[in-house]
Amino acid sequence: MAGQGFFKDILDGDVFKYYADGEWKVSSSGRSVGITNPSTLKVQYKVQACTQEEVNKSVESAHAAQKIWAKTPLWKRAEALHRFAGILKDQKNPIAEALVKEIAKPQKDAVTEVVRSGDLISYSAEEGIRILAEGKFLVSDSFPGNGRNKYCLASKIPLGVVLAIPPFNYPVNLAVSKIAPALIAGNAVILKPPTQGAVSALHMVHCLHMAGFPKGLVSAITGKGSEIGDLMTMHPGINCISFTGGDTGIAISRKAGMVPLQMELGGKDCCLVLEDADLELAANNVIKGGYSYSGQRCTAVKVICVMESVAEELVTKIVEKMTKLKVGMPEDNCDITPVVSQSSANFIQGLVEDAKAKKAKFHQEWKREGNLIWPLLIDNVTADMRIAWEEPFGPVIPVIRIKTVEEGIHHCNANNFGLQGCVFTKDINKAILISDAMESGTIQINAAPARGPDHFPFQGLRDSGIGSQGITNSIQMMTKTKSTVINLPTESYTMG
Numbered sequence: 001m002a003g004q005g006f007f008k009d010i011l012d013g014d015v016f017k018y019y020a021d022g023e024w025k026v027s028s029s030g031r032s033v034g035i036t037n038p039s040t041l042k043v044q045y046k047v048q049a050c051t052q053e054e055v056n057k058s059v060e061s062a063h064a065a066q067k068i069w070a071k072t073p074l075w076k077r078a079e080a081l082h083r084f085a086g087i088l089k090d091q092k093n094p095i096a097e098a099l100v101k102e103i104a105k106p107q108k109d110a111v112t113e114v115v116r117s118g119d120l121i122s123y124s125a126e127e128g129i130r131i132l133a134e135g136k137f138l139v140s141d142s143f144p145g146n147g148r149n150k151y152c153l154a155s156k157i158p159l160g161v162v163l164a165i166p167p168f169n170y171p172v173n174l175a176v177s178k179i180a181p182a183l184i185a186g187n188a189v190i191l192k193p194p195t196q197g198a199v200s201a202l203h204m205v206h207c208l209h210m211a212g213f214p215k216g217l218v219s220a221i222t223g224k225g226s227e228i229g230d231l232m233t234m235h236p237g238i239n240c241i242s243f244t245g246g247d248t249g250i251a252i253s254r255k256a257g258m259v260p261l262q263m264e265l266g267g268k269d270c271c272l273v274l275e276d277a278d279l280e281l282a283a284n285n286v287i288k289g290g291y292s293y294s295g296q297r298c299t300a301v302k303v304i305c306v307m308e309s310v311a312e313e314l315v316t317k318i319v320e321k322m323t324k325l326k327v328g329m330p331e332d333n334c335d336i337t338p339v340v341s342q343s344s345a346n347f348i349q350g351l352v353e354d355a356k357a358k359k360a361k362f363h364q365e366w367k368r369e370g371n372l373i374w375p376l377l378i379d380n381v382t383a384d385m386r387i388a389w390e391e392p393f394g395p396v397i398p399v400i401r402i403k404t405v406e407e408g409i410h411h412c413n414a415n416n417f418g419l420q421g422c423v424f425t426k427d428i429n430k431a432i433l434i435s436d437a438m439e440s441g442t443i444q445i446n447a448a449p450a451r452g453p454d455h456f457p458f459q460g461l462r463d464s465g466i467g468s469q470g471i472t473n474s475i476q477m478m479t480k481t482k483s484t485v486i487n488l489p490t491e492s493y494t495m496g
């Protein structure tokens, strides 16, 4: 049960506490935020609605703790992260239960998210030791007009306080994908968990607490993003914002001050299927890459552009495999579970109704019970339909039949997103040329889009993001460069 046993300190009555100054606390607001279970549509958990004062205090404490942490040897920072990773993996089951209840993530996927997060933390620790141990040594005479009388020592130093804002669909993994790189780089972290996903995130933070980090180094401030989000993203004490989510990120980018931004936003990941594709492979990847977690992944297949000569065969294979998808509750490890909220389900329904009104071909009947939406493959989609362009974040995939590869590339590049895409073909040369032409952060060849494994660079172009995630790139972007120049009295050349 959430908030029991190992986690008993994080619950106050029926409201989960927030975490600051190394302690679990009750907000002075006296208010809480309910978290609705997407499966039951009933309030499952409550978290504190923190105040502006509590935000300010946590930022202040973070700066104080960061000064101590920045003077902690790299190997000690890594040791603390390894402890954190071990505790997290030991506690995978109760954390997975919270994921099941608050975001309807299938049980098996929930456990996988926690274990994957532990691995991400450990990898960050080791990668940080390697890349942060190296600086740069420059001599002046490499620039015209200079003799060798200046040595420059350049090193990577922490930014200060990193604001980490993950989305609902990976509230543990996309939190630690920000927290672990930030910490190994010597920063402090303020975590603003997604409201739906907050309890899973707070359980993860308790594992961090038990690993023994300096008090105040990490805080977890709960409350609706719409209420306290701007307070945090525009706070003068924040030195970096790492955000994953939807269009909210674009708004934040416009409001944030002079701070480095790491933005991972939405996607309309295009699956391009060529005439020589292995159609069985393509169909299997559409099923796994398009419908897992009910399509609520930024990297899900969001539109299929298939050459019309093979379209019928591909669609037949996909439709047949869709009949094997289990639809139901996350506790039963179903493949298709309720989407995260009624508003999300309504949005998806709107896209489907628009496609229907514009004469798209449906291979299944539309069916919805509460937030549970049965998977759909919507065929003969045309550019006038919303679903050709918008991100459903649900178990519905449009199929556009194309006459030329260029049509598919054009469709991929014509929307504002540029997260990921994939191409199925046996011709690797053609695949490389198509990958080069598709204006997305990552193109998968003969597999569905995916962020993992978590050490791969992961970036969105255009409205899909700013900067790059993936462990190494996250560590790099959560540091800045400091130069120390030694001025010698005369030129000096080290002799052999």
Ligand SMILES: NC(=O)C1=CN([C@@H]2O[C@H](COP(=O)(O)OP(=O)(O)OC[C@H]3O[C@@H](n4cnc5c(N)ncnc54)[C@H](OP(=O)(O)O)[C@@H]3O)[C@@H](O)[C@H]2O)C=CC1
Residues within 6 Å of the ligand: 165, 166, 167, 168, 169, 170, 192, 193, 194, 195, 196, 223, 224, 225, 226, 228, 229, 230, 233, 244, 245, 246, 247, 248, 249, 252, 264, 265, 266, 267, 297, 298, 391, 393, 419, 460, 464
């Ligand atoms: N590129 C990627 O890796 C990913 C992209 N996404 C995209 O995110 C969307 C779905 O995720 P979802 O969580 O709903 O995204 P949202 O953008 O609604 O929320 C993301 C996070 O931002 C917080 N937030 C909301 N308003 C503000 C604000 N004004 N200031 C600061 N923070 C705020 C939310 O808190 P609260 O919950 O309290 O509102 C949540 O923690 C989809 O578009 C999906 O494509 C999702 C996952 C990964």
Ligand SMILES: O=C(O)[C@H](O)COP(=O)(O)O
Residues within 6 Å of the ligand: 169, 170, 174, 296, 297, 298, 299, 300, 449, 450, 451, 452
């Ligand atoms: O936010 C998301 O949807 C994740 O970045 C997807 O991660 P995955 O592709 O590894 O499931």
